[in-house]
Amino acid sequence: MIAGIDVASILLGGVAAGTVLFIVSVGLSVTMGLMGFVNLAHGAFAMFGGYIVVLAMNRAHFSFTVALALGFAATAALSVVLEQFLYRRLYRAGELDQVLLTIGLIFIFMAALTIAVGPQSQAMQLPPELGGQINLGFIQYRTYSVFLIAIGVVIVAGIWLAFERTRIGAQIRATVDNRRMAESLGINVDRLFTITFAFGSGMAALGGGLGAEFLGLDPQYALKYLVYFLIAVSVGGLGSVVGVYYASLLLGVLDFVLKLYLPKGGTIFIYVLTILLLLWRPQGLFGRKAT
């Protein structure tokens, strides 16, 4: 019985962390699948959004919900500006140039936040109704973790519906599958990408804000978690929303278990598994085979 409760609490903790990973990474997956743009600065968008959320709550005393909406909007707007002026020029360039540009953006974000806010870690104060424990019937667990998991389910369902049931979702799927054909059919791929990019960056900001409580938030954030975002995307499969969701949950639970039982060097297994999986399926778990 005790073992059962342990397993449940480990699963809940891991799934909560994985949910945050998913919310951050989903935009990256879709934009990479859509445009093939290696956007290493995606973590920097999450960091920027997280800062907006935390500062809006701590300094301007907005409510959690308003702060999250603000972070989403501000980051999405900023990303549109960057997309129009910088990213757009490198769509047809090689990966190397894209890597260089986005590493440059990471440094700019890190330096700008250090100058504007300071190098110290920003503390996140959860609203009281999300603090404390909740009784799930079989287990007492942190309300915030349960809240995160619920939000994750709502988001993945929402995005899945938008992908499968709306016109723009169909256009995105068509473009991921065959860009030239989609363009020939009159789909405005450039505009489609701007919209998706803005939405994905906004989601990253949301993830940055939601995860700030347990991931911490300091100017190193953009680099520190970059490898995790990239693993989630490449394991899940480019352009696959459900794939990224499963990959993120898997990664979250695995990380949680390893940190618990192998506090030293447990992450080594995550890298080994990622390498093996990518060798077995270079396109990721749910990705389509590369053409």
Place this chain on the structure above:
Amino acid sequence: MSVEIAPVQPIATVQRLDQPAARILMRRHHPRWWEALPWLAAVAFYFVFPDYLGFATALLVTILFALSLDLALGYAGIITLGHAAFFGAGAYTVGLLAFHGIWTEPITSLALAALAAAVIGFASGVVLLRTKGLTLLMLTLCTMALLQEAANMAHDYTGGFDGLPSLDIAPLFGLFEFNPLYADTQYLYTLAILLVCFIFIRTLVYSPFGQSLTGIRENLLRMHAVGAPVRRRLIICYTISAAIAGIAGGLWAQTNAYVNLSALDLDRAATVLIILILGGYGRLYGAFVGAAAYLALEHFLARIYPTAWQLGLGLLLVIVALYARKGLLGLGEVLWQRYFGRRAAT
């Protein structure tokens, strides 16, 4: 199956060699006068700035590391985010041998460092070079992260996060001490190793092997079509590149007399990539220009205000990615042709 080849007329050969294009091709690998300049500058530096030899040694090590990446990235077109894996492998080989008192002779230690890095390069190359694009990027990144975690986990041997401090390196040829305060020996020793490695790399890239690497980078499909053993060449190139990166790492450990986890960091891998692209990749001297520009800027700007350095570096990268994709050397070439090329044409 052998194909009958018609014997070439000697006279025709002479005529063909007289063509300007043929002459350029034949003389392409000959050393040019300006190629002596960096080495003369390095020797002059020794006499003019004896107080800055420590900084200059770090610069030489960085140049060697960037050169090794140039071989893989600039010539063979292997895009990797994990080249520090080999730098770290070399550094830890030297560090472990010296710290546990097994082997401290500097030159043979470097050879062992190169060997260890080459083994890892070969093993990972065989597996990873089947993929390309984002998958390859991720796999190189994960390999490096894996090695770093392994070094962290083997705390009893590698010192974990703290690393291996105050390594005892035997005097060079039994005569010249590595003195941490006066970097004379380190500087000349590093310069000599860099020269040897550079001559090796330069010979390699102008050899038929090097030409086939360029072919693979430029047109993979055609190289397959003409029957070049593409994967084997890529693996050989990756292994050599890893070995040289291992030498750079070994030199880093010897000249600093310590090793720590930063040798295997994503930071280090990203920095060397930035340095190479900043200087210009696929042209050998890009590594020299990039490393000198980067380290000099870092040295002076970071001392004033570290965050300003980070901001400046970020802006610089964005500008290079958008406007100067061939790096500083490419930019210099364009300017040179604009001012001197026109005069020659008229």
